[in-house]
Amino acid sequence: xxxxxxxxxxxxxxxxxxxxxxxxxxxxxxxxxxxxxxxxxxxxxxxxxxxxxxxxxxxxxxxxxxxxxxxxxxxxxxxxxxxxxxxxxxxxxxxxxxxxxxxxxxxxxxxxxxxxxxxxxxxxxxxxxxxxxxxxxxxxxxxxxxxxxxxxxxxxxxxxxxxxxxxxxxxxxxxxxxxxxxxxxxxxxxxxxxxxxxxxxxxxxxxxxxxxxxxxxxxxxxxxxxxxxxxxxxxxxxxxxxxxxxxxxxxxxxxxxxxxxxxxxxxxxxxxxxxxxxxxxxxxxxxxxxxxxxxxxxxxxxxxxxxxxxxxxxxxxxxxxxxxxxxxxxxxxxxxxxxxxxxxxxxxxxxxxxxxxxxxxx
Amino acid sequence: xxxxxxxxxxxxxxxxxxxxxxxxxxxxxxxxxxxxxxxxxxxxxxxxxxxxxxxxxxxxxxxxxxxxxxxxxxxxxxxxxxxxxxxxxxxxxxxxxxxxxxxxxxxxxxxxxxxxxxxxxxxxxxxxxxxxxxxxxxxxxxxxxxxxxxxxxxxxxxxxxxxxxxxxxxxxxxxxxxxxxxxxxxxxxxxxxxxxxxxxxxxxxxxxxxxxxxxxxxxxxxxxxxxxxxxxxxxxxxxxxxxxxxxxxxxxxxxxxxxxxxxxxxxxxxxxxxxxxxxxxxxxxxxxxxxxxxxxxxxxxxxxxxxxxxxxxxxxxxxxxxxxxxxxxxxxxxxxxxxxxxxxxxxxxxxxxxxxxxxxxxxxxxxxxxxxxxxxxxxxxxxxxxxxxxxxxxxxxxxxxxxxxxxxxxxxxxxxxxxxxxxxxxxxxxxxxxxxxxxxxxxxxxxxxxxxxxxxxxxxxxxxxxxxxxxxxxxxxxxxxxxxxxxxxxxxxxxxxxxxxxxxxxxxxxxxxxxxxxxxxxxxxxxxxxxxxxxxxxxxx
Ligand SMILES: [Zn+2]
Ligand SMILES: [Zn+2]
Numbered sequence: 001x002x003x004x005x006x007x008x009x010x011x012x013x014x015x016x017x018x019x020x021x022x023x024x025x026x027x028x029x030x031x032x033x034x035x036x037x038x039x040x041x042x043x044x045x046x047x048x049x050x051x052x053x054x055x056x057x058x059x060x061x062x063x064x065x066x067x068x069x070x071x072x073x074x075x076x077x078x079x080x081x082x083x084x085x086x087x088x089x090x091x092x093x094x095x096x097x098x099x100x101x102x103x104x105x106x107x108x109x110x111x112x113x114x115x116x117x118x119x120x121x122x123x124x125x126x127x128x129x130x131x132x133x134x135x136x137x138x139x140x141x142x143x144x145x146x147x148x149x150x151x152x153x154x155x156x157x158x159x160x161x162x163x164x165x166x167x168x169x170x171x172x173x174x175x176x177x178x179x180x181x182x183x184x185x186x187x188x189x190x191x192x193x194x195x196x197x198x199x200x201x202x203x204x205x206x207x208x209x210x211x212x213x214x215x216x217x218x219x220x221x222x223x224x225x226x227x228x229x230x231x232x233x234x235x236x237x238x239x240x241x242x243x244x245x246x247x248x249x250x251x252x253x254x255x256x257x258x259x260x261x262x263x264x265x266x267x268x269x270x271x272x273x274x275x276x277x278x279x280x281x282x283x284x285x286x287x288x289x290x291x292x293x294x295x296x297x298x299x300x301x302x303x304x305x306x307x308x309x310x311x312x313x314x315x316x317x318x319x320x321x322x323x324x325x326x327x328x329x330x331x332x333x334x335x336x337x338x339x340x341x342x343x344x345x346x347x348x349x350x351x352x353x354x355x356x357x358x359x360x361x362x
Numbered sequence: 363x364x365x366x367x368x369x370x371x372x373x374x375x376x377x378x379x380x381x382x383x384x385x386x387x388x389x390x391x392x393x394x395x396x397x398x399x400x401x402x403x404x405x406x407x408x409x410x411x412x413x414x415x416x417x418x419x420x421x422x423x424x425x426x427x428x429x430x431x432x433x434x435x436x437x438x439x440x441x442x443x444x445x446x447x448x449x450x451x452x453x454x455x456x457x458x459x460x461x462x463x464x465x466x467x468x469x470x471x472x473x474x475x476x477x478x479x480x481x482x483x484x485x486x487x488x489x490x491x492x493x494x495x496x497x498x499x500x501x502x503x504x505x506x507x508x509x510x511x512x513x514x515x516x517x518x519x520x521x522x523x524x525x526x527x528x529x530x531x532x533x534x535x536x537x538x539x540x541x542x543x544x545x546x547x548x549x550x551x552x553x554x555x556x557x558x559x560x561x562x563x564x565x566x567x568x569x570x571x572x573x574x575x576x577x578x579x580x581x582x583x584x585x586x587x588x589x590x591x592x593x594x595x596x597x598x599x600x601x602x603x604x605x606x607x608x609x610x611x612x613x614x615x616x617x618x619x620x621x622x623x624x625x626x627x628x629x630x631x632x633x634x635x636x637x638x639x640x641x642x643x644x645x646x647x648x649x650x651x652x653x654x655x656x657x658x659x660x661x662x663x664x665x666x667x668x669x670x671x672x673x674x675x676x677x678x679x680x681x682x683x684x685x686x687x688x689x690x691x692x693x694x695x696x697x698x699x700x701x702x703x704x705x706x707x708x709x710x711x712x713x714x715x716x717x718x719x720x721x722x723x724x725x726x727x728x729x730x731x732x733x734x735x736x737x738x739x740x741x742x743x744x745x746x747x748x749x750x751x752x753x754x755x756x757x758x759x760x761x762x763x764x765x766x767x768x769x770x771x772x773x774x775x776x777x778x779x780x781x782x783x784x785x786x787x788x789x790x791x792x793x794x795x796x797x798x799x800x801x802x803x804x805x806x807x808x809x810x811x812x813x814x815x816x817x818x819x820x821x822x823x824x825x826x827x828x829x830x831x832x833x834x835x836x837x838x839x840x841x842x843x844x845x846x847x848x849x850x851x852x853x854x855x856x857x858x859x860x861x862x863x864x865x866x867x868x869x870x871x872x873x874x875x876x877x878x879x880x881x882x883x884x885x886x887x888x889x890x891x892x893x894x895x896x897x898x899x900x901x902x903x
Contacts, residue, residue: 140427141437141450145495260450261441262374271375283453306436313430 001130001296004081004101007322012108012132016101017081019048021108031083033110034094035060035175048076050085052121053093055204056175072121088112089123090278091176092205098126106130107292113277114284115147118183119210125291130298132321135285137257138303142281144257150276151184157253157272158189162229167250171236171270175201176278178233179212181255185231187213194218195234239270257281289316365392366401366463367497373511374805382513386521395545396464402522402551403543404504406515410467412507413474414482419448419506422486427451443806445502452498455491464545471504503806512805514890516761526552531760534566538620561609564616565642565689565697566760570598570750570767572775572895576856583731583751584770592753594701595726595734597746598769599684600659601648602666606630606683607690608637615647619885628671630683633719640693641711644758645685645723656745659876666880685712686723686750689758697758704758741772748772762894775857775869775895778878780808780886781848784830785841787815795830795842796823798874800852802865803888808846811865811892812854817874849881850874857896865889867896 006013011023019029026043033039033049035056040047042061049057051069058067070076072095075084080102085095090111097108107128114123154170161168172178174197182202185192192215194202199217206212218232227247234243236254244250252270257277259265265273280288289297289311298321299307311318372385386405390398424434429451438447459466470489474482489501503509516530519537523530536551539562573585582588603618613634615623625631627647637643649657649665661679665671688708689697696704705725712722726749728734738749748771756766779800787796797815801808818826826848833845856870866889878885 139437139440140429140433141441141447143450143453145454262446263442265375273375306433310429310433 087121131294136302167227399548457492510806642690644687
């Protein structure tokens with residue numbers, strides 16, 4: 001595998017194809033799994049990604065860059081390396097990257113989850129020799145409840161807040177989590193508003209043809225407004241900032257895989273923590289590896305060493321992939337799947353949303 | 363059980379007293395009385411003794427999750443809570459029990475204790491199979507004896523009182539002592555009719571507020587509490603606060619921790635036989651070689667925890683009951699009478715009894731606050747902690763009511779805390795773990811609040827050093843986190859609200875007063891109690 005892929009300070013580098021996968025620094029040619037900012041970095045010359053990723057990637061990257069988008073399942077050859085994209089089920093346009101070079105098949109999962117999500121195509125297993133898998137939630141304590149149950153309890157919380165004359169503030173990442181949440185909300189309960197960054201994400205989703213309930217940009221509401229019974233979907237960085245003041249009496253909730261553990265819920269100091277993740281949990285990680293059945297599994301993100309040790313004991317060749325120049329591991333945890341989401345490079349709404357700047361730079 | 367689990371969750375996810383109270387009251391409204399009795403029992407801090415060894419629970423959880431033991435331990439390490447790890451690692455079951463809390467506790471949990479291992483295994487696996495996460499967590503906390511939640515007994519008392527429409531003083535009294543969590547008990551607890559007191563039942567203790575000694579005014583005294591003529595002053599003894607009850611020809615001695623201390627203080631028990639029936643005294647158990655020859659607390663400690671007291675020890679460390687209040691006189695509850703009247707009756711009563719093991723605590727004469735301030739300076743020599751200032755015209759209140767009793771300590775603030783981190787010291791003691799971080803309870807969590815260095819002798823420091831080395835959980839650079847096991851009494855000069863501290867409170871000059879060998883970590887104080895010491899705060903919860 002070393003002859004094909006190597007770990008460098010700019011990220012994973014494909015030697016015969018002369019391109020980087022999800023580079024962490026600007027490079028000439030980037031092949032990216034999805035539009036989250038820890039995978040698609042600003043400043044590369046050329047980007048190659050899956051077709052459904054187009055709207056999100058163009059929204060976030062410099063318009064001066066050169067883009068190429070490939071439908072899922074189609075192949076392009078660069079330097080003798082066949083590249084193709086398959087759905088990863090993580091967010092809209094997210095892909096697993098399949099590389100084939102002289103008969104050797106390498107699968108880079110990127111971020112992924114199993115199961116149905118109405119806002120993106122579902123993950124599918126791919127046979128391969130080497131599988132590079134994320135293990136952000138690679139511990140048996142992480143077992144996601146069914147999303148139906150989670151959506152039901154979020155909607156119930158909304159109804160309860162409406163009864164109590166409160167406004168709901170639900171935190172999710174600007175692209176991906178927020179839209180998945182929107183799709184699960186019951187719009188008959190009340191009006192849905194979105195933070196500027198979320199609203200921009202919504203538009204990209206809608207342009208791609210994903211159906212989302214009607215949403216209003218918070219910043220477009222002027223003057224005195226009654227927020228009782230409303231649902232506001234916002235990025236987590238506004239938590240605890242003056243931006244929330246205008247909503248009067250409100251209740252906050254966070255939707256994330258980390259909410260499975262009480263200690264993490266407390267650290268977030270939100271009123272409700274809902275367990276909803278766009279990454280694989282323990283059982284689905286095991287299922288994915290079983291179905292892809294690679295000769296070797298390489299683990300990145302999160303509990304890499306733990307998962308590797310477990311797999312080795314199970315008789316599988318598993319190793320930790322050292323990604324040079326990338327600060328991974330424990331640290332991801334505090335900023336959540338948020339290494340996914342960097343709000344600093346997030347476009348900031350105008351006018352009355354300025355407190356976000358304080359929130360993100362402090 | 364579904365409702366109780368939801369109550370636990372509602373209390374667990376908020377820090378607001380009001381929301382906790384509302385959740386409690388709603389629970390009592392909906393629960394049947396047998397459930398409400400158990401809920402009250404657990405919420406007030408009573409526990410079932412551990413029902414199944416945790417070693418077995420861990421092994422079975424790993425087996426159910428189909429993971430090796432080391433992976434369970436790694437998960438535990440990440441979660442930091444055993445019951446929660448046991449809850450999360452095991453895959454969800456396919457049934458959902460709708461049995462009530464009392465059925466669960468009485469028919470499923472308590473019987474676990476008497477079972478053989480194989481049978482316990484079966485029951486525990488069945489529990490995993492029929493509990494959703496919320497319920498599982500609570501049940502496993504009950505099984506492991508680690509059930510704790512962020513409410514104080516006084517908050518539970520308020521909630522029951524609100525639900526029952528009975529004053530919280532009455533509820534508080536009915537919750538004193540030992541009781542069995544049954545529907546009958548709960549019905550009596552919330553009954554609007556006056557019930558006959560059970561003969562052993564103590565009264566809720568009246569507790570003192572600390573004064574802020576920094577605010578001394580020659581006219582209005584420490585903390586500006588008022589004119590000297592309104593107050594009586596006594597020594598604040600450093601012993602064991604207790605009530606001596608003489609009812610129905612029987613004697614009961616209770617500690618402030620509501621523990622019935624049987625056969626522990628034979629001198630006092632036998633002297634109490636001389637009290638007329640229908641008498642309840644409040645006072646302090648002190649090691650003493652006769653009147654006003656009080657021995658240091660360390661002496662008394664020799665007798666604490668001894669179930670059987672040897673004759674040798676009885677001679678070495680004799681105890682007296684230093685009475686300072688009379689709560690029941692000739693069968694009558696006199697707590698609403700003024701202190702001056704209760705005191706008069708107390709003096710009369712004990713002069714007729716006239717037994718050397720019963721003393722009436724002396725009132726300290728004084729014509730000015732300055733004079734009392736000087737007397738207070740001699741507290742250490744008297745083996746007292748300072749002065750108590752009691753308002754002459756006040757009733758005997760339930761709990762810590764402001765303005766009734768004040769404590770004017772030499773070391774104004776003391777609290778029992780758990781050692782959780784240790785670091786090596788410098789200079790003379792370098793190489794030994796001498797710098798400690800202490801924590802207080804907040805619900806089921808220990809929250810660090812103070813660092814303290816001095817106050818222990820070399821022998822004790824060596825003991826702690828060995829303990830740290832043998833009980834390290836984690837090392838962060840030079841700091842070791844240790845199993846929470848050691849309880850120390852800390853003293854400090856001042857307290858301040860602070861947003862920079864995790865605990866929300868900053869302490870000035872904390873130091874270790876003594877190692878409380880007699881206390882277990884769960885006996886340490888809570889963050890709420892520390893907050894309650896703030897000179898200008900109302901007690902929380
Ligand atoms: Zn990621
Ligand atoms: Zn991502």
